[in-house]
Every structure is written in structure tokens, then in C-alpha cells.
């Protein structure tokens with residue numbers, strides 16, 4: 706039977722996801738700035754700052770528990786070619802993160818590791834707020850049409 710995965714392994718998997726998210730948001734932010742969509746670019750900057758804070762919290766906790774944080778791994782990114790596909794790609798990424806953090810909370814509870822659970826819940830709540838924002842943007846595109854929406858994010 707495979708050895709049971711520890712919360713440190715889970716935190717390292719999440720760390721890889723966080724680095725991937727940071728880089729995807731960075732790429733999208735620069736594309737949006739180039740296209741002149743400053744308001745949306747500005748919001749993505751806030752997401753990047755949150756993701757960096759998630760990395761910091763996970764790293765500190767991994768080190769505290771005697772593990773080694775994975776600092777040089779990343780997954781393939783999905784860079785959107787236009788505003789809508791960027792938002793869809795980021796939504797996909799955040800949806801996966803929310804699921805992983807929820808599973809991670811369950812694991813920390815099962816291992817009676819409340820300190821790690823606290824980190825997971827903190828990050829989870831912020832991923833949910835990122836996801837809510839992205840979903841709201843996509844809903845606005847559906848409701849008002851892409852042309853009108855684009856005029857609101859300049």
C-alpha cells in the first residue's frame with residue numbers, strides 16, 4: 706500500500722500550484738496592460754500579491770514542520786489569447802485551487818494539525834474571493850456583451 710501523504714507533501718503540491726498561478730497572472734497582467742485594460746490589470750496585481758502571500762505562508766509552515774519547500778517547480782500555464790479566454794483560464798485555475806485547498810483542510814483535520822489547517826483556510830478564503838471576482842467578470846461579459854464589458858476595464 707502506498708504510504709499516506711503528509712500535509713507537507715500536500716503543501717508542496719499547493720506551492721507548485723501557487724507558483725503556476727503567480728506566473729499565469731503575471732503573463733495575463735502584462736498582456737492586459739499592453740492592450741490598455743488597466744483596471745483589470747490592476748485587479749490581477751492584487752491577485753498576484755495574494756498568491757505571493759500564500760507562497761510565503763506555505764513555505765514558512767513547511768519549514769516549521771521540518772520539510773523542504775519546492776521552490777523551483779511549476780505546472781504548464783494556460784495563457785489566454787484575449788480578455789475572455791484569459792478570464793476563463795484564470796477561473797479554471799482558481800476552481801482547481803479551491804478544490805485542492807478544501808481537500809487539504811480535510812486532510813489537516815484528519816491529521817489533527819490545526820496550525821496547517823489555519824494556513825489552508827486562510828488561503829482557501831482568498832482563492833474563493835479570486836474565483837468570485839473572475840466569475841462575476843464572465844457573467845458581465847455574458848450579460849452586456851464583450852464590447853461593452855471591455856469599455857469598463859480600461
Ligand SMILES: [Fe+2]
Nearest residue numbers: 723755756759
Ligand atoms: Fe493562492
Ligand SMILES: [Fe+2]
Nearest residue numbers: 799831832835
Ligand atoms: Fe488565487
